[in-house]
Structure formats: structure tokens, C-alpha cells
Amino acid sequence: MGISDEFHFRWLKKAVKPLYREMLTNLPENPVVLGLAEHAPSVVIEDLFLESPFKYQACDLFSDNTPGALHYDLNDLSALGDILSANVVTCFRSSFFIKSKSRFIQELTAFLQPGAYLIMDFLIGSSDLPVLDFRYDGKPAAAIYDVKRPSVFATTFYDERLLMEQHLDDVNAFCEHARGWPIKTQLRYMKAHPIQFFKTFRGLQGLDSHNLGEAINSHYDSDNVMSLKDLELNGFTIEKFDTHYFYEEVGKFNLFILVVAKYRQ
Numbered sequence: 001m002g003i004s005d006e007f008h009f010r011w012l013k014k015a016v017k018p019l020y021r022e023m024l025t026n027l028p029e030n031p032v033v034l035g036l037a038e039h040a041p042s043v044v045i046e047d048l049f050l051e052s053p054f055k056y057q058a059c060d061l062f063s064d065n066t067p068g069a070l071h072y073d074l075n076d077l078s079a080l081g082d083i084l085s086a087n088v089v090t091c092f093r094s095s096f097f098i099k100s101k102s103r104f105i106q107e108l109t110a111f112l113q114p115g116a117y118l119i120m121d122f123l124i125g126s127s128d129l130p131v132l133d134f135r136y137d138g139k140p141a142a143a144i145y146d147v148k149r150p151s152v153f154a155t156t157f158y159d160e161r162l163l164m165e166q167h168l169d170d171v172n173a174f175c176e177h178a179r180g181w182p183i184k185t186q187l188r189y190m191k192a193h194p195i196q197f198f199k200t201f202r203g204l205q206g207l208d209s210h211n212l213g214e215a216i217n218s219h220y221d222s223d224n225v226m227s228l229k230d231l232e233l234n235g236f237t238i239e240k241f242d243t244h245y246f247y248e249e250v251g252k253f254n255l256f257i258l259v260v261a262k263y264r265q
């Protein structure tokens, strides 16, 4: 595991742990766990089911070399309901590849059992540069798993509950970073893209926790900004909402959001 993986999963495990007992009590025996955009059970799932059996199903668009994995795009999960009915769904470090949150939620809920848990993280800002809109030098960031089909970063997160006291330190640290980039980042970007540098740098100067939502919404189409409300309006109750700002640990700009939501109907 890379250094980011280690810190990321340490955070996820710690944040989900207080729910283990309740989840295990509510879940049926031998539950079906679906890992979206994943090739093997995450450490969160391994830790949760340390002493209880579960049936795991990996599902990833680029899964040709993973025996047993299902081969689906996060942006077209419409056929999954014909194959399985899940009690737990995880989706880590991939939500940004979703092109339409409404389609994703609609297709997801079609293969969830009542009482199923969704454990998913979201991202505000990109990894490498302090930009809110996943664009470097005007071009959208993409991960290349297949050169013919780049996975473009499209969906972010915002919910007013980010302004609750327990999240404010993370949100403020993120905004402070956006307003005052570390010198190393400035020099690197200024050298590579001098004109874009001044535009991007100035664009974030006034960012703070109170205008973060407005800034995010001005950069994105509403179908690309996930919120807790979107999940609540589609039959979920929020069991856990957590944030983590990773710059101190791994030198990345992102503000990560964790949501554990229970599907009621």
C-alpha cells in the first residue's frame, strides 16, 4: 500500500469502527458485500467482518485481470440488480468518477436490500493542486486505467453540515490552503503554466468555510455535487458523516468526506 492508502484507510477504519456493533447486529448472516470500483475487500470490510463470514463481490470497470470481479462502470450499474442484492456497498476513492449523481443513486438503490449500508467517500478539491473544480490548466483531471477510456474527475461533494463544529477545523484548513498555496506548489505551477497560475491562484483568494458551498456550486453542475440531502431524499438515513484533510500527512490538497448511510426502503 502507498502512503496515501495507509493514511486513508486508517482514517476510514477509525471513523467506521464505532458503528461495527450496530451494523453487525442489523445485518443478516453471511451478508452480500459489494465493492464498487474495487478489486478486493477493503481493510474496512475485513475489520468489520473479522469474526463473521460475508460474501464478497468485487466490481470495477477495469477488472479484466481480477478473477470473479464484475465488470461494470459506476456510470451504468443498471444491470447489477439482475445479478445481486447487496447488504453492504463500499465505494472508496472513486466517487469522483461518477458523471451523474442522480443516475448513480437511482441505479444503486435498485440493488440494495432494505437495511443495507452504503459506505462511501467523496472528495472536495483535487490531489495535486489547490483547485476546486478538478481542472488543471483548464483541463479536467483524469485517471488513466485505459488510455482509450480515461476516467475523468466529475463529481464532488457539498452539504451545509460541513459547517458543523466537528468538521470546521478540517474545512478551515482546506480553505486556508486554497488561499495560500505552499511555496513549492506555487513555484511548480508557475513554472509549468504561468498564465493559468495567476488565474487559478487569484480565483481562490477569498475562499472560506462560509463561501465554500457557493464556490463549489458555481464550478459544478448540480448533478455533480453530492450532498447528504440527496441520499436522505432517496431513502437513506445518515449514520456517520466525517471529514479528513490529508495535507499534513500526505501532502495532498483534498478534503475527504466519509458517509455511512443506511437504506430504509
Ligand SMILES: C[S@@+](CC[C@H](N)C(=O)[O-])C[C@H]1O[C@@H](n2cnc3c(N)ncnc32)[C@H](O)[C@@H]1O
Binding pocket: 036, 037, 038, 039, 059, 060, 061, 062, 063, 072, 073, 074, 075, 091, 092, 093, 094, 097, 145, 151
Ligand atoms: C483510486 S482507485 C480506488 C480503488 C479502491 N476503491 C481503493 O480505495 O483502494 C479507483 C478505482 O476505480 C476504478 N474505476 C475508474 N473508473 C471507473 C468507472 N468509471 N467505473 C468503475 N470503476 C472505475 C479503477 O479501476 C480503480 O480500481
